[in-house]
Amino acid sequence: MDEAVVEAAARTPVDDDLPFDVFAKRCPSRGTLEHVTGRWGGLTLGALYEGSLRFNELRRRVDGVSEKMLSQTLHALERDGLVHREAQPTNPPRVDYELTPLGRDVAERLLGLIHLVEGRMPEVLAARERYDAAHD
Template sequence: MNLRVKELTGGLPVSVNSECCASRGILEHVTSRWAVLVLAVLLDGTHRFSELRRAVGGVSEKMLAQTLQTLEQDGLVHREAHAVIPPRVDYTLTPLGEEAARQVWALARWAESRVPEVLAARAAHAEAKAARADG
């Protein structure tokens, strides 16, 4: 472990399986439902808050604001406020954010492509559970 990593982690192990590893919080942030979708939209380039809200169906203003703030704190999203009237704020991915976005977007695309299999598995599981309850 290099000196900077040791300093930032307090010497704790950097392993997602370790209970106290900071990577768990990072993983939680980038894999939340809204973060995955926001990161995916930002892969297309810079967007304003209202554009993100329209692009990410079902997200409330509050959740979008919280998600963007978390992603900004983690260094994944850059927020640029322009001193104009009306106020304008643009959001873009940082290089770190682009890397994370590509990873979670691949998982999201996999989920889209496997909807039929997952729904079939759920139905089969429900049928088997109902059969066990009846028998």
């Protein structure tokens, strides 16, 4: 894709006919791909595919994520239109997170990849053993 087209895409509102190219340095799709495929983004989307969760429920489900990283991840995913944040005016305040229709579509595809990797882990572990044995 021509670099001028990519630069224009970064400055102009979304147009359904605009070609995006994640391999182009300035394409805005690259940031979204990073949010979706990063460790915490992918796990967060996968966890929310199961249903709406409160922040601490989500933090427990995504074992190992810090409060700060989860908060940053949720903000990025919300900004990209993948996650919806609903604050309830209760005391104490209640905030629920759920996937948008776009988020569900993305999470569905991610879960396919997750299940593939989980199902093929015996092969991965065997490959690691062979590699480590050959490189020690």
